[in-house]
Amino acid sequence: MSELHVFLGIMLFGALISSFSQLLLKNAASREYKSFLGQYLNRRVITAYIILLSATVASLIAFRVVPLSYAPVADAAAQVFTVTLSTLVLKERLTFKKAAGLVVVVAGILVVVL
Secondary structure, eight states, X not given: OOHHHHHHHXXXXXXXXXXXXXXXXXXXXTSOOSSTGGGTSSHHHHHHHHHHHHHHHHHHHHTTTSOGGGHHHHHHHHHHHHXXXXXXXXXXXXXXXXXXXXXXXXXXXHXXXX
């Protein structure tokens, strides 16, 4: 396995954990809080931002080797991961439009990578 493949894996891992961060933020937003400050200073929100920071660090490490032209691929992969995880974890309904959009995004990823 080449160095590029390892760092591409790190980049995709960053995209994956950023999707988990988004799920955690959505979960935190759906709850009721006793105070305005409690909305922002609670365990879920703080954990989500720590995960998001970790995803950013993973991207920075990956871009030391991966060409910057792969940045849109990581962003698109994060969108696919987020929709997939939302369907599996949050039990959100996958509509035809969402599924068609995912197919288009995945096709775009394949065009760029191949």
